[in-house]
Amino acid sequence: MKCRSFNRWLTLLLLGTSSLLGVSAQAADEAANALINRLSTEVLVSIKANPSVRTGDVANIVALVDATVMPHMDFKRMTASAVGPAWRQASPEQQKRLQEEFKTLLVRTYAGAVAQAADLKVVVKPLRATPQDTEVVVRTEIQGRGDPVQLDYRLEKTSGDGAGWKIYNLNVMGVWLVETYRSQFAQEVNTKGVDGLIATLADRNKSNASKG
Secondary structure, three states, X not given: OOHHHHHHHHHHHHXXXXXXXXXXXXXXXXXXXXXXXXXXXHHHHHHHHOHHHHOOOHHHHHHHHHHHOHHHEOHHHHHXXXXXXXXXXXXXXXXXXXXXXXXXXXXXXXXXXXXXXXXOEEEEOOOOOOOOOOEEEEEEEEEOXXXXXXXEEEEEEEOOOOOEEEEEEEEEOOEEHHHXXXXXXXXXXXXXXXXXXXXXXXXXXXXXXXXX
8 A cells, every 4th residue: 555545544544533522421331333423523523613723733733633532542452453462572661662653653644634624524334233242343434525435443342440432443445554554563573673663653753743
C-alpha cells in the first residue's frame, strides 16, 4: 500500500475513531454500536463549529485528539499487538516509549487532514453480537468526499475504573491497523532492535512535526 493512500485511510480511520467523544456514565451500559452512533454526531458537530480545527491548527487538533480519542482506546494493547513478540522482550521504559511514539504518530497523521471531517458522515451498521459478548466488531461507513469507506472497530468491554468499551484495533477497506503496523515494525525490530524501532518512530514524528 502506497504511503499516501495509507495516510489517507488512516486519517479517515482516526476521524471515525474520534466519534468516541465525551463518554458519560451511561456509556458503560451502552451497546458498542449505540455508543459510536450517539457520539459520532456530537464530535462532527464540534469539528464543524471549531474554525481552528477545520483549518488545520495543529496545536488545537492535538489537544482535541488527546482529550477525546485516546482515552477511549486500549493503547497498550494496540501497541503491544503492533510490536508483536518483541513487546514482551522490551523493558518497561521501552514499552512506555513505544506507546508514546506510536500515539504521536497517529495523532500527527490525524492532525494533517482533520479538516476533512466537516464533510464526513458516519453511518453505523447493526451490531452482530449478544448482550453477553465482551468483545465485538462494530461496522461503520464513512461517507463524504469520494467513495464510501468501510470502517470497522474491534472493541473490548472493560470493568473497574473507566469501565466501558475500548477500541483495540480498526479496519479500513479490509486492512486492520494493528496488523499493518506489525509487519512494518517487525522489519525494524529484526534489523535494528527495539531501540531502533523507537528511534525510527521518533524520527518520523519529528519529520511530521516539522512539516506541520
